[in-house]
Amino acid sequence: MAFWRELGERVVGGPSILSADFAHLAKDVERTKAGGAEVVHFDVMDNHFVPNLTVGPAVAAALVRATDLPVDAHLQVERPESLVPAFAEAGVASITLQPETALHLHRTLTLIKDSGCEAGVALTPATPPESLRWVAHLLDYVLVMSVEPGFGGQRFIPESVEKVRRVRELYGLPVQADGGITPVTAPRMVRAGAQVLVAGSAVFDGGDPERDMRKLIEAGRSGR
Ligand SMILES: O=C(CO)[C@@H](O)[C@H](O)COP(=O)(O)O
Numbered sequence: 453m454a455f456w457r458e459l460g461e462r463v464v465g466g467p468s469i470l471s472a473d474f475a476h477l478a479k480d481v482e483r484t485k486a487g488g489a490e491v492v493h494f495d496v497m498d499n500h501f502v503p504n505l506t507v508g509p510a511v512a513a514a515l516v517r518a519t520d521l522p523v524d525a526h527l528q529v530e531r532p533e534s535l536v537p538a539f540a541e542a543g544v545a546s547i548t549l550q551p552e553t554a555l556h557l558h559r560t561l562t563l564i565k566d567s568g569c570e571a572g573v574a575l576t577p578a579t580p581p582e583s584l585r586w587v588a589h590l591l592d593y594v595l596v597m598s599v600e601p602g603f604g605g606q607r608f609i610p611e612s613v614e615k616v617r618r619v620r621e622l623y624g625l626p627v628q629a630d631g632g633i634t635p636v637t638a639p640r641m642v643r644a645g646a647q648v649l650v651a652g653s654a655v656f657d658g659g660d661p662e663r664d665m666r667k668l669i670e671a672g673r674s675g676r
């Protein structure tokens with residue numbers, strides 16, 4: 453599985469499961485796939501690193517079985533290293549770490565790669581891109597968070613646009629934008645260099661995930 457290495461220059465969209473109906477997760481994901489989604493963003497929260505609690509490797513494994521889209525696990529948990537083997541075993545394509553939680557970031561990124569997954573790091577709004585200097589060679593992508601981690605439906609932080617530009621300048625890696633991404637903010641992030649547009653509320657809250665996924669992708673691509 454090499455979703456990130458095979459992305460090329462394309463701009464793609466992916467649903468954040470956080471705003472989906474957890475009782476009908478596979479169905480919701482398939483509706484976004486019909487709207488053009490190419491990756492599933494799987495938000496994992498532990499009520500320690502963030503004040504919210506979601507789902508873990510067992511649900512990831514069930515979703516991997518139910519969809520042929522690659523699943524990216526966004527780990528917003530303390531001690532992520534202890535969960536890496538279980539998510540790899542669940543069959544996720546990539547694992548995104550919050551560097552604030554990985555005490556030994558180099559070691560945990562290496563563990564992800566050795567487990568056969570692609571590896572990424574999520575920068576919270578206050579974390580500078582420069583902090584990745586000595587682990588950048590281990591990364592397949594960088595996620596720029598345009599909200600504080602923890603919840604869907606928050607307001608987009610506009611400084612994130614410049615941050616995407618900076619990450620691209622420094623590392624040339626694919627950038628995933630996550631948080632407050634809508635048809636209004638997506639083109640700005642794409643113009644700055646983002647390629648993977650993650651959206652939860654903009655895709656699921658309007659009652660038609662297929663239509664709204666398509667709208668988001670089209671809006672994002674118009675930013676090129
Ligand atoms: O990782 C997170 C939040 O911590 C995100 O993936 C959000 O879940 C995206 O939701 P919207 O901002 O698109 O509603």
Ligand SMILES: [Co+2]
Pocket residue numbers: 468493495526630
């Ligand atoms: Co996320």
